[in-house]
C-alpha cells in the first residue's frame with residue numbers, strides 16, 4: 659500500500675524485520691513506524707518507553723526521530739528478542755547509552771518507572787495486558803506527552819462489531835475508554851495495524 663511504503667525502510671530496519679519474522683514476533687508496519695518517528699521528532703522526545711521491544715523495528719523508528727541525546731527504555735519478556743534488538747541497535751551505529759533494554763514482564767517493570775518523566779510511550783506487547791499498560795503509560799507521561807498503542811485495529815477486527823473474540827474485545831475497549839477519557843486527547847490512525855494516539859493533558 660502506498661502509505662505504508664511512503665517512507666522506505668533502510669537495510670538495518672529490513673534486517674531487524676527479517677529477524678522478527680524468523681522469531682515469529684510481528685514487527686510494527688512501516689507506515690506506523692514512520693508515524694512514530696514523526697511523533698518522536700515533533701515532541702523532541704528525550705525519554706521514551708517502549709512496551710514490547712521485539713527485534714527493535716519500532717525502537718529504531720523511534721530512536722531516529724528522537725534527539726541525539728534521547729534515551730529509549732524498552733521492555734520485553736523474551737531475552738532472545740532483545741538480543742536481536744541489541745544487534746540491530748549496534749548495526750544502526752547507536753551508542754549504548756541511547757537504549758536501556760530491560761528484560762522482564764511489563765507488568766513487573768512499568769510500576770518501577772518514574773511518574774510524569776516520559777515524553778512518549780509505545781504500547782506494543784501482549785494485547786491482554788493493554789488495559790494495564792495504557793494505565794501505566796498515562797502515569798508515566800508528562801503533560802503534553804503522547805501514548806501510542808500499536809495493533810489498535812487488530813487486523814481490522816476492532817472495526818467489525820460482529821467480531822467479539824476476547825482479544826478483539828480487549829483492544830476495542832482500550833480504544834473506547836481512551837476516547838472518553840478526560841485525561842487525554844485521542845485519535846486513531848489507520849497506519850499499519852492501527853496506531854491509537856492519545857496526548858496526555
Ligand SMILES: C[S@@+](CC[C@H](N)C(=O)[O-])C[C@H]1O[C@@H](n2cnc3c(N)ncnc32)[C@H](O)[C@@H]1O
Pocket residue numbers: 678683684685686709710711712713714715716717733734735736739762763764765782783784787
Ligand atoms: C508485537 S511484538 C513487538 C514488536 C516491536 N515493538 C517492533 O515493532 O519491532 C510484541 C513483543 O512483546 C513481548 N511481550 C509479550 N508479552 C510481554 C509481557 N508480558 N511483557 C513484556 N513483553 C512482552 C514479546 O516477547 C514480543 O517481543
